[in-house]
Amino acid sequence: xxxxVDSGGGLVQPGGSLRLSCAASGFTFNRHWMSWVRQAPGKxxxxxxxxxxxxxxxxYVDSVKGRFTxxxxxxxxxxxxxxxxxxxEDTAVYYxxxxxxxxxGYFDYWGQGTxxxxxx
Amino acid sequence: EIVLTQSPGTxxxxxxxxxxxxxxxxxxxxxxxxxxxxxxxxxxxxxxIYGASSRATGIPDRFSGSGSGTDFTLTISRLEPEDFAVxxxxxxxxxxxxxxxxxxxxK
Numbered sequence: 120x121x122x123x124v125d126s127g128g129g130l131v132q133p134g135g136s137l138r139l140s141c142a143a144s145g146f147t148f149n150r151h152w153m154s155w156v157r158q159a160p161g162k163x164x165x166x167x168x169x170x171x172x173x174x175x176x177x178x179y180v181d182s183v184k185g186r187f188t189x190x191x192x193x194x195x196x197x198x199x200x201x202x203x204x205x206x207x208e209d210t211a212v213y214y215x216x217x218x219x220x221x222x223x224g225y226f227d228y229w230g231q232g233t234x235x236x237x238x239x
Numbered sequence: 240e241i242v243l244t245q246s247p248g249t250x251x252x253x254x255x256x257x258x259x260x261x262x263x264x265x266x267x268x269x270x271x272x273x274x275x276x277x278x279x280x281x282x283x284x285x286x287x288i289y290g291a292s293s294r295a296t297g298i299p300d301r302f303s304g305s306g307s308g309t310d311f312t313l314t315i316s317r318l319e320p321e322d323f324a325v326x327x328x329x330x331x332x333x334x335x336x337x338x339x340x341x342x343x344x345x346k
Contacts, residue, residue, distance in 0.1 A: 154335075164276075164284065164327055166335040178334070214283055224331030225274040227295065229283035 121145040121228045123215050128233030135205050135237070141198040141215030141230050149173070149193040152218035154226060155200045157211035157235075167213070168200065183209075205237045241266055241330050243338035251346040258315040260341045262328035267308045269332025275304055275313045277324040284327065288313060318343070 127139040139155070155167040168189040169178045177189050188201040198215050212234050216226035242265040252258055262273065271291040276284040286295040288304035291311055301316040315322055323345050328338040 163340045164278075164329075164337040166329075166337065169335070219289065223272060223289070224335060225272070225286065225289045225329065226276075226284075227286050227289075229285070231283055 121217070123217060123228055123230035125213065125215055125230035125233040128213065128235045130236045130238065131205055132239050133206060133237055136201070136203045137205065137235060139200040139202065139213055139215075139233055139235070143196045143198065143215075143217070146217070148191075148196040151220070152222060152224075153189075153191060153198045154216040154218065155189060155198075155213055156216050156226070156229075157209075157213045158232075159208075159211045162211075165211075169218075170198070202235070205235075207237050209235060210237045211235060241268065241333060241336050243328055243330060243336055245326075245328060245338035245341045247341060248339075249342045249344060251344050252318055253346045254318050254320055256318050258313075258318055258322070258343055260313040260315075260326055260343075262306075262311040262313070262338050264309045264311075264330060268311075268330045271307050271311075272330060272332035273304075273306070273311050274329045274331065275302075276327045276329065277322070278327065279324045287326075315343075 122144045124142045154169045170189045186204045190199045212232040214232045215230040217228040219227045244263045246261045273291045275288040278284040292304045303314045305312050325340045325342045327340050
């Protein structure tokens, strides 16, 4: 059974940093692109970042470029999101998502999400 | 950036009724790479449709997707109680963007 477990969220002050993790199991992790998608309270979904199978390709939404870094450790079946210079508008539930097996770009499995709150 | 506009914002229907949700793109979606998800309160989104019209694994056949280019539709033939949720479309042809969502609520 495919499982994605998100963790690492919490309360952080503006300008602070946080590292999110996503532990994957039930599938061959190193064969899939992975992503982070966020959802601000009461709002819709926003794609944040993608990473390919070996980490050599990474893409970000403009609003987080230069502040967030997506990475992965295929030996630990884990995905990460390092978030620096956090702003109030980064407050959201962050979900990790698995790319489909064919690599087209839709998300066939999602983690349960982890809440990041940026506030003083 | 491709902007996806979903309509209506809210759809009030009764169980057993037919639901028709629209997703319009600001430019043509490459290869019709358009997916639909639904999300219940406090839960992660769940994939329903990909490639505009292909049902994901385990999704009942009352869900169907159609459309091409800039206009796409999700149809739920007969609403079941568990179908009342928020529905999002997503394009993944050029970068990745979501629509703002359509809430399907019980009338």
